[in-house]
Amino acid sequence: MKQVLVCxxxxxxxxxxxxxxxxxxxxxxxxxxxxxxxxxxDVLEENGFKDGDNIVIDFQNAQGSVSTAVAIAKxxxxxNAAVMVGIATPSAQALVNxxxxxxxxFSAVTDPVSASLVPAFGKNPGNVVGISDMxxxxxxxxxxxxxxxxxxxxxxxxxxxxxxxVTIREFAKEACDALGLELIDITGSTTxxxxxxxxxxxxxxxxxYIGTDNTAASSIESIxxxxxxxxxxxxxxxxxxxxxxxxxxxxxxYYQVGRATGELVVEILKxxxxxxxxxxxxxxxxxxxxxxxxxxxEIGVEIPQSVLDLANLIVTDxxxxxx
Amino acid sequence: xxxxEQGLIIGLMxxxxxxxxxxxxxxxxxxxxxxxxxxxxxxxxLVSGLPAWVAIMLAALTGAIAGSITGTIHRKLKINVLLAxxxxxxxLYSVNLRVMGGPxxxxxxxxxxxATQSFEEMxxxxxxxxxxxxxxxxTEKRESRTTVVAKNVFNNQxxxxxxxxxxxxxxxxxxVLSVALKxxxxxxxxxFGSNPSxxxxxxxSQNVLAIAGLTIANCVIGLSGGLFALYSGFSDxxxxxxxxxxxxxxxxxxxxxxxxxxxxxxxxxxxxxxxxYQTLLSLAMRYGYRIGFLASDMKLLTAVFIITVIGLRQLxxxxxxxxxxxxxxxxxxxxxx
Numbered sequence: 170m171k172q173v174l175v176c177x178x179x180x181x182x183x184x185x186x187x188x189x190x191x192x193x194x195x196x197x198x199x200x201x202x203x204x205x206x207x208x209x210x211d212v213l214e215e216n217g218f219k220d221g222d223n224i225v226i227d228f229q230n231a232q233g234s235v236s237t238a239v240a241i242a243k244x245x246x247x248x249n250a251a252v253m254v255g256i257a258t259p260s261a262q263a264l265v266n267x268x269x270x271x272x273x274x275f276s277a278v279t280d281p282v283s284a285s286l287v288p289a290f291g292k293n294p295g296n297v298v299g300i301s302d303m304x305x306x307x308x309x310x311x312x313x314x315x316x317x318x319x320x321x322x323x324x325x326x327x328x329x330x331x332x333x334x335v336t337i338r339e340f341a342k343e344a345c346d347a348l349g350l351e352l353i354d355i356t357g358s359t360t361x362x363x364x365x366x367x368x369x370x371x372x373x374x375x376x377x378y379i380g381t382d383n384t385a386a387s388s389i390e391s392i393x394x395x396x397x398x399x400x401x402x403x404x405x406x407x408x409x410x411x412x413x414x415x416x417x418x419x420x421x422x423y424y425q426v427g428r429a430t431g432e433l434v435v436e437i438l439k440x441x442x443x444x445x446x447x448x449x450x451x452x453x454x455x456x457x458x459x460x461x462x463x464x465x466x467e468i469g470v471e472i473p474q475s476v477l478d479l480a481n482l483i484v485t486d487x488x489x490x491x492x
Numbered sequence: 493x494x495x496x497e498q499g500l501i502i503g504l505m506x507x508x509x510x511x512x513x514x515x516x517x518x519x520x521x522x523x524x525x526x527x528x529x530x531x532x533x534x535x536x537x538l539v540s541g542l543p544a545w546v547a548i549m550l551a552a553l554t555g556a557i558a559g560s561i562t563g564t565i566h567r568k569l570k571i572n573v574l575l576a577x578x579x580x581x582x583x584l585y586s587v588n589l590r591v592m593g594g595p596x597x598x599x600x601x602x603x604x605x606x607a608t609q610s611f612e613e614m615x616x617x618x619x620x621x622x623x624x625x626x627x628x629x630x631t632e633k634r635e636s637r638t639t640v641v642a643k644n645v646f647n648n649q650x651x652x653x654x655x656x657x658x659x660x661x662x663x664x665x666x667x668v669l670s671v672a673l674k675x676x677x678x679x680x681x682x683x684f685g686s687n688p689s690x691x692x693x694x695x696x697s698q699n700v701l702a703i704a705g706l707t708i709a710n711c712v713i714g715l716s717g718g719l720f721a722l723y724s725g726f727s728d729x730x731x732x733x734x735x736x737x738x739x740x741x742x743x744x745x746x747x748x749x750x751x752x753x754x755x756x757x758x759x760x761x762x763x764x765x766x767x768x769y770q771t772l773l774s775l776a777m778r779y780g781y782r783i784g785f786l787a788s789d790m791k792l793l794t795a796v797f798i799i800t801v802i803g804l805r806q807l808x809x810x811x812x813x814x815x816x817x818x819x820x821x822x823x824x825x826x827x828x829x
Binding site: 229232234235236237239240241243244246247258259262263265267280282283284285290304305306307308311312315328329330331332334335336340343358419450452453454456458475476479 | 493498585594618726730731774777
């Protein structure tokens, strides 16, 4: 009896070892980050890597805690994962620091260079590669200026505790200076603080710009209520944020970000070393332009026909149509 | 082994919590802030080119300063210690962002070849360029920053050298603390914790003792924060989140395992508790989903665990009191006869 048990255990062990593990970890649960994960898993499946069949996909969420993110990274190492995927900056940093040999693919990190994940975009030596979600800040502010030519001051809402948002704010400052706009920081480290500082500064701004900020994403309902009451337009870098009361949204489809990440994972599972893959941003095909004409009417703004012509998603009379 | 390493560092933080909550008996909530402060200072020091041991010492020092501020606010301005801790923790959030120069600061492991580029610089177009003929912006290229690749004390190779380093450091802290707490001033500090008004007869001011206790506690917490940041390879604005509860859970876990013991083992018990707590945490994350347990439930479970243990202790001790009361009553009635 004992021998049989030992044999069984050995068999399970050998089977367990022959299956590759893909460890995926994200810092928080969030519609955009969840879409990234779905994109990764879908691409893996399309390429014949199905969870439970020939690979094990181990997804762990750090629930916003950095110490949990570090624990998860160490756990993936002890499982001897074939590839580790880190979604958003702290999770990616935890993975990159935990191993210099196991391939690490990061995703949805705006500024992987400042986060010390890779020395530059493109091919890099080492075990790290990934997809950046650096959003076209300059273009978003140009859109704002084009649609709202009378605007003089732009309030940028972000959490100064989020690394991605601080980088975006720097680019926004640069673009505002070039466009002759005055930038006003509206910051808060929690949703409550953010709404309070918006209320305090709403009379000083002519328009609102929101980057890919997680805290702003969580408080967008309150933000848009305040903005609509004051008839102030919101231009957002995230389509989900724009959908909740924004005038214009121009940004990535996060599912596509996930798919691009998944392709890197597939390459690595097939044996390509990370040093031969490129760290990159997505191309313009993955960008979506969203326009809400209902909001335009409500706040008395006329959206130029040229912008409407290029829009991928238009909301009219409460119905969103894709083009 | 990785769990052991992390557990030991968290255990060191729990030791700080043990000092404030158990030895000087002041519920100090500065922890979340001073842990993050230690982390921020250590990485900032390393980035500025200071050697790692200086970075860790600075982390401990700044943690101590934070603790002394909480103590001073509490004793001199007569603000409740819980509130004083929360206030200092809140202040430290802003301080940490200043120290890090942003919300996240990595221990540089790669030298950036050039400064971060915007999407437009990298992609060569967003597909909307035709719209902006009159709004064209020419952003000049940013200067690349010079970054020194810092030498971290941890190599993350799981070859035992990290573990050894952590064990040596923790042993040093425990030995120093146990010697210090056995000295005369240390004895007074412990006496202060168990009977604050009793120490008046020793001729030492309660203010000094309370401030000293919180300073020592947060010094240890700052040290563990610094270690944790170097061990993780980065510091983040949110790195201290939930530390006080984790620390309490570790302290209680240690007390369950080792019981209330003599000073030296008493100092070791939160560290043992920290290791056990981290192990349970990772097991819960690893296998918990099979029973429908989510990582997000962990905070609820931790808090319920703490309440249950404290509650049970309370019930059993009040049970003891009741017995004593009955005993006294019996003696009283006997004496009447």
